[in-house]
Amino acid sequence: MVRRARRINRTLAVAYPNAHCELDFRNPYELAVATILSAQCTDARVNMTTPALFAKFPSPADLAVANQEEVEELVRPTGFYRNKAANIIGFAQGVMEQHGGEVPGTLEELVKLPGVGRKTANVVLGNAFGVPGLTVDTHFGRLVRRMGLTEQEDPVRVEHEMMEVLPRAEWTWFSHRLIFHGRRVCHSRRAACGACFLAADCPSYGVAGPAEPETAEKLIKSDDREWLLYLAGLNDGYSGEELSALDDGDSAHNTTAAQD
Incomplete structure (x- = not known):
């Protein structure tokens, strides 16, 4: 295994x-708050919500003393806004009380803060602190x-x-x-199995979604759809910029990855 x-990782x-974190942020505080808000919400919607939130509360010190009802209105578009408002205010208060206003950079310290679980902690560590x-x-x-x-x-x-x-x-x-x-590609309800470049390495091929390429192709949701279809062997005519970015070794590796 x-x-x-x-x-699979190499492919x-x-x-x-x-590939990157799709939440917009400028510092660990903003990333932590955005990640808390992203629970059961798309990153795109969070990104539409946080500019106004951070304009009003640009630091943990500001958010820690915020009026909860005001915060609720600002984060309402992300859903579950009452709980989320309480969580991000609690997080900010924890940062102020336990760390002098600086978001900590260790897993052990982060998960002790209100509203922060291991997922949020790892997002912050990996993307704001460079800790894998x-x-x-x-x-x-x-x-x-x-x-x-x-x-x-x-x-x-x-x-x-x-x-x-x-x-x-x-x-x-x-x-x-x-x-x-x-x-x-690998959506929760209906994966694009028949158009997936990982098909040869996936035991759920044809189970998680349709194996017919014509049907599966329509399920791919991405601006780089043609590139993903090319990798799956379904777009021989693709000549995007990504090809020039791959050297011979990468191309050969990707070809053999599904064959190993």
Whole structure:
């Protein structure tokens, strides 16, 4: 399984060379708040909401003393706004009381703050502090189970099992790549199995979604749809800029990845 997990990661790296955190942020405080707001909400909607929030409350010190009803109105578009407002205010208060206004840079300290679980902590560590971590969100958990990389349902157990099979330096990047793939190809209700470049490495091929290429192609949601279809062998005429970015080794690797 270790070999297959690492092969999947390498193939995902070719498919999504620019995979990144899709939440907008300028510092650890903004990323932590945005991640808390992203629960059961799209990153796009969070990104539409946070500019006004951070304009009003630009630091933990400001948010810690905020009126909750005012915060609720600002974060209402993200859903569950009462709980989320309470959580981000509590987070800011914790940062002020426990860390003098500076968001801490360790997992142990972050998870002690109100509103912060391991997922949020790993997002902040990996993207604001450069500390590798696995972000086990709904996409991540769904995909590693579909790919047969774990049978665990509990996010913490999933995280620990995947930590054992992937190099530490790849943890954050693997999270981004897998989340990108979950949002674009391997959807929760109906995966684009027949148009997936990981088909040969996935035991859920044809089970999680249609195996017919014509049907599956229509399910891919991405600006780089043609590139993803090319990688799946369904777009021989593709000549996008991504091809020139791949050297011969990368191209050969991607070709053999599904054959190993």
